[in-house]
Amino acid sequence: MKTLIIAAHPNIDESVINKRWLTELRKYPDQCTIHILSKHYPDGQIDVEREHRLVESHGSLIFQFPIYWFSSPPLLKTWFDEVLTHGWAYGRNGGDKLEGRKVALAVTTGVRAEDYSTEGRYHYTLAQLLAPFETTLRYYCRADCQPFFAFYGAEIVPGEDYHSTAEEIERSAENYARFVASLS
Template sequence: MKTLVIVTHPSIETSIINKRWVEELKKYPEKYTVHELHKVYPDGNIEVEREQQLIEAHHNLVLQFPIYWSNSPPLLKKWLDDVFAYGWAYGSNGGDKLKNRKAALAVSAGIKKEDYREEGKYQYTLAQLLSPFETSFRYCNADYRSFFAFYGTESFEPHTGELDKSAQDYLNFVDNL
């Protein structure tokens, strides 16, 4: 089965990293379904049953987003709150649709990697900041597989060749969930 990549970026057209990752994923439609929440739900009204069916039709789930104020864009939080519902994603009444489903994150961070350390400027690692996502997946008995990150987007120069390497590394990460 294919991997479903939920992309949440409010301005993907002007993005450098997330846009490039999406372009790379879309080269392989037989392997990845790219689902861009801001394009599908510009009004923020999520069709929960449709989203749940989309997840059920895929073996792996990746949430791709830029880090916003040490979190995800608001639409992704709303999507999680609506779609990962009691009785579907968790609960005593058959909520097991994420059970054993491989899940991961792919994030772009404006801050440099060295600032995401306990001794760094912000005193938290990226893993610590992303732990609520890991906890949510584990609560739903999903098989959480960690995260892929690109750091330093605030000072990134796209002509360095690093962008293409990042896209290839990202595909390798997703393929090896």
């Protein structure tokens, strides 16, 4: 079965990395389905039944999003709150729709990897910041959580002579496509 990419970027048309990743994945329609939440739900009103059917018709899942205030964009939080329902995603009576499925996160950050370390600017690792997602998916939904895929440094860092190069962005898109293929 194909992998469902649930992309949650608040402004995908203005994105650099997330948009490039999706462009790369479109080369492999036999491997994945791209589902951009903001395109389907511009008003933020999620069709839960539609989302349930979409998830059920795919094998593995990837939640792709930029780190947004050290979490996910609001629409993805809404998706989790509304779609991961008791009796469907968790619970004793039928709450098994994600059980055993490979699930991963693919995230982009606007800063360098070293900023996400106990000694870095934020004093937390990216794995620590993503732990609530893994905890929800692994322990409540009993999904087979896979390691996350990350791109660091998409932005020009204020006051510093640093930004992602075109080569880094291209390499990340190719690596992401391989990551997606590995979940099949």
